Amino acid sequence: MARRSHNDQRLILDAALAEYLAMYSLAEFRLVALDRRIPLIGGLLTAFLGSVPVLHEASQLLALITIPVSLVWLMRTTINHARSFEDALRRIEQLEHAINARVGVDAMGFQGTHPSKGSTVGGRTGTESVLAVGIASGLLLFVCGIMITQATTLSLPEIGVCFVIDAVVIVLIVRALLYWRAYRYRQNEPFRPVCGD
Numbered sequence: 730m731a732r733r734s735h736n737d738q739r740l741i742l743d744a745a746l747a748e749y750l751a752m753y754s755l756a757e758f759r760l761v762a763l764d765r766r767i768p769l770i771g772g773l774l775t776a777f778l779g780s781v782p783v784l785h786e787a788s789q790l791l792a793l794i795t796i797p798v799s800l801v802w803l804m805r806t807t808i809n810h811a812r813s814f815e816d817a818l819r820r821i822e823q824l825e826h827a828i829n830a831r832v833g834v835d836a837m838g839f840q841g842t843h844p845s846k847g848s849t850v851g852g853r854t855g856t857e858s859v860l861a862v863g864i865a866s867g868l869l870l871f872v873c874g875i876m877i878t879q880a881t882t883l884s885l886p887e888i889g890v891c892f893v894i895d896a897v898v899i900v901l902i903v904r905a906l907l908y909w910r911a912y913r914y915r916q917n918e919p920f921r922p923v924c925g926d
Contacts, residue, residue, distance in 0.1 A: 738831075741831065742828065742831055742832070745824055745827055745828050745831070746828065748820075748824060749821060749824045749825075749828065749837075752817050752820050752821045752824065753817075753821060755813070755817045756814060756817040756818060756821065759810050759811075759813050759814035759817060759851075760814060760854060762810045763807070763810050763811060763814065763851070763854050763855060763858040764854065764858070767803070767806065767807050767810070767858055767862060768858075768861070770803055770806075771803060771861075771862060771865050774796055774799055774800070774803065774869060775865070775869065777792065777796065778792070778796050778869060778872060778873065778876075780792075781793065781796075781876055782876070786882035786883075789880055789882060789883070790882075790883060790887055790891075793873055793876060793877055793880070793883075793891050794890070794891060794894055796869065796873060797869075797870055797873055797894055797895050797898040798894065798898065800866040800869060800870065800898055800902065801898055801901045801902060801905075803862055803866065804859075804862055804863065804866055804901075804902045804905050804906070805905055807858055807859050807862045808859055808905055808906075808908075808909045810851070810855070810858075811850055811851030811855030811856070811858060811859050811909065812850060812851065812855075812909065812912055814851040814852065814854070814855050815850045815851045815852070815855060815912070815914055816914055818851075818852060819914040819916070823916070824837075825837040850909055850910070850912045850913075859906070859909060863902065863906055866902055867902075870895055870898060870899060873891070873895060874892070874895060877891045877892065877895075
């Protein structure tokens with residue numbers, strides 16, 4: 730097999746480095762979402778829940794249904810960001826190994842040697858964010874349950890509907906957490922540097 734020219738080698742390395750930079754940009758986006766956007770949305774839901782007692786009776790019922798359903802969306806969004814963050818980190822690790830093999834020295838290695846790699850889905854930040862949203866969701870559901878029992882404007886069937894919705898939300902959140910814990914990055918065909926060609 731003919732040796733690749735220096736220009737071919739440089740093009741392959743440039744492509745790997747471009748993907749590496751793109752993966753880091755994606756990882757940064759996911760990290761910002763986990764660190765800032767998710768807690769902000771959780772705070773807004775908490776503030777909205779605090780306003781339920783002063784709402785009109787029809788609006789109270791709507792809020793006591795909407796807030797728990799929104800928690801499913803919040804939990805799933807957080808988990809999706811954590812999983813995507815994990816995917817980006819694992820691909821960065823692959824690229825570090827491939828680039829190191831191509832240049833013949835350990836020039837890159839932050840993700841490949843990171844102490845928490847592979848131990849949690851989405852790294853420490855992803856785990857903390859998912860657990861924080863899970864705990865906050867549980868607390869908000871508990872407060873919703875208290876508000877449901879204390880709402881004097883709700884009929885018995887409306888209270889029953891609210892509790893059924895809360896129970897379904899709990900099941901969906903627990904299910905999402907179990908799937909998140911079981912998630913593993915599936916490696917696609919790796920970048921295979923052939924240093925001798």
